[in-house]
Amino acid sequence: MSALAAPDPAVRTAAAERLAGLATPAGALGRLGELGVWLAATQGAVPPPLLDNVRLVIFAGDHGVAQHGVSAYPPAITPAMVRTFVMGKAGVSALAAAHGVQVRVLDIGVDDDLEGVPAHVQAHKVRRGSGAIHVEDALSADEAARAFEAGRAVAREEIAAGAQLLLSGDMGIGNTTPAAAMVAAALGLPAVEVTGRGTGVDDAALTHKQVVVQQALDRAGDRVEDPLDALAALSSADLVATVGYLVQAAESGVPVLLDGLMSVACALYAERIAPGAAAWFAAGHRSTEPAQALALEKLGLEPVLDLGLRLGEGSGAVAAVPVLRSAVALLRDVALLADLMPPE
Ligand SMILES: Cc1cc2ncn([C@H]3O[C@H](COP(=O)(O)O)[C@@H](O)[C@H]3O)c2cc1C
Numbered sequence: 001m002s003a004l005a006a007p008d009p010a011v012r013t014a015a016a017e018r019l020a021g022l023a024t025p026a027g028a029l030g031r032l033g034e035l036g037v038w039l040a041a042t043q044g045a046v047p048p049p050l051l052d053n054v055r056l057v058i059f060a061g062d063h064g065v066a067q068h069g070v071s072a073y074p075p076a077i078t079p080a081m082v083r084t085f086v087m088g089k090a091g092v093s094a095l096a097a098a099h100g101v102q103v104r105v106l107d108i109g110v111d112d113d114l115e116g117v118p119a120h121v122q123a124h125k126v127r128r129g130s131g132a133i134h135v136e137d138a139l140s141a142d143e144a145a146r147a148f149e150a151g152r153a154v155a156r157e158e159i160a161a162g163a164q165l166l167l168s169g170d171m172g173i174g175n176t177t178p179a180a181a182m183v184a185a186a187l188g189l190p191a192v193e194v195t196g197r198g199t200g201v202d203d204a205a206l207t208h209k210q211v212v213v214q215q216a217l218d219r220a221g222d223r224v225e226d227p228l229d230a231l232a233a234l235s236s237a238d239l240v241a242t243v244g245y246l247v248q249a250a251e252s253g254v255p256v257l258l259d260g261l262m263s264v265a266c267a268l269y270a271e272r273i274a275p276g277a278a279a280w281f282a283a284g285h286r287s288t289e290p291a292q293a294l295a296l297e298k299l300g301l302e303p304v305l306d307l308g309l310r311l312g313e314g315s316g317a318v319a320a321v322p323v324l325r326s327a328v329a330l331l332r333d334v335a336l337l338a339d340l341m342p343p344e
């Protein structure tokens, strides 16, 4: 794809001028000031509008590799959590209810037919489970293309519903393994430098997980040089859909607040596929996974929060929404110093 347009530079300049003119000491608003300027540029208005239409999509899927000792939890948790999101009782559901964020969960590749779950949850399903990446490709080229288009379609649907800010979340036992492989492949790093404990595997399982990630990288070989080939080899239907969602948001000029490892790994690929996309992304939080920190650094993103969260689901992004709203409030509601001072 050709390079994407950046958030409006003229609006960015006007927002930076407004920030500099507020009745606060220069620079006193720190990152809140920077976030306000970014939000103004991405919304195309100074001051930026109130963020009252913030929408999270949770992409759910299973991973063949989860049956090979890489997670502290069994794959049966994935469909159980999809049902929990539908009921509004997951960790992210509580945060989203507290902060007025709309949540949508989508089964892109769960290895279960999710009987009784509303049909719209499965409207974009690509397949049941994705391949165990250390022994086979996650997806065929055709499945990867379909997952990418599904993610794009979902972003268009959310934008049509008025989204001012999109969030991306994940659900899938074992997904920190493909996400670590994706980051290693994009950054040219060995498995030992990217692999983390995910849901909390012990030392022996961490060593095994590193071996599995390295096997996946060795198996993919030179194919990692092309981002779409790398995704088919090393990711999953739900993660490719997330990449498509991020690319479409950036292409449509709608900003995205990223979450933890899966979200940020997908953002790396969105930037590889659509250079310039990262200018539309902010990082909600720093997770405990080493690959997330490495991917954030590559993208030049500084996370808003650092709470030691390692949940996924979009929880770290939702937790950061009040900080973004604070940034908007300051640019909207603080007087200009020039208006307070008598003319000379
Ligand atoms: C009850 C439960 C709820 C979750 N919500 C998100 N995750 C997170 O943990 C998983 C990734 O970690 P790993 O690669 O170690 O399996 C993903 O499902 C992710 O969304 C959860 C995990 C569990 C167990």
Ligand SMILES: O=C(O)c1cccnc1
Pocket (backbone or CB within 6 Å): 176, 197, 198, 199, 259, 260, 261, 262, 287, 288, 289, 292, 310, 311, 312, 313
């Ligand atoms: O970094 C994350 O987002 C993460 C870490 C562990 C488990 N689930 C998600």
